Amino acid sequence: MNVVTKEQNAPAEVAAQSQRQVRYVTPLADVDSTDEGYTIRAEMPGVNKSSLEITVDNGELTLVGHRQIEAEPGESVYREIRPVDYRRVYELDPTIDTTKISARIEDGVLTVTLPKAESVKPRKITVE
């Protein structure tokens, strides 16, 4: 990241750079594993299909969910909900078939299914 630029007094540029430092919160997630593969269930309330970004790159699965925040209905009396987007990164077991990864989100719960490659699953070998 370039800290020193030619134009030090360009306020619009400075604002744009600081906006890129977005904060994230780590969503709670359950990971379930079987011989067939893994299932990740992550809680991302306020996120729907259109605001979800899931990428697989170099053995890493990145889950990013952007909250859909509505306009505040008045003054706040009490706040606990953090209006921050969600992000979680997983290192993938090499036995996972990355071409078969699927995901769906419902009621703020993201379910990612990561099946293991066929060749890795235990199988019986018949004796001739």
Added chain:
Amino acid sequence: MNIVRYQRLPQTDLTAAFDRFANLRDEFDRVFETSFGSVFRPLGSLNRWNPAVDVYHNRDHYTVYAELPGLKKEEIEISLRGDTLTISGERRLEENKGEGARTERFFGKFQRSVILPVPVNSEPVSATYKDGILKVVLPKAEEAKPKQIPVSVS
């Protein structure tokens, strides 16, 4: 001539101090017993699902948001008693087939109550559930709304 009278410091001589220490230890034991119990039992409110809530208000309404992902409408109960709004329900554990599951999410019963500072009408209260967030809108009672009082000059 000032003579400072020697006085034994009340209640803070050594034996009393030790007594207080022992009491403190008892207190700790009590806390641990009631909240923690055996190591494997859920830790009272520490291990219960406490969904986060936000409360907003404007001239006419209170709006309460609660983060409740992964529920069905039928699993959420909302009740209003006087000035207290209570959101409760239970999230059932989904079928987990595998071993070696890492669990961070909470399951089971949950309950949050919000005491509203100003009276509300019980009708019409609306509640919607979208993307795991519950939104309850409660209209303020007519007499609780801020009123303009006209000043007349005679």
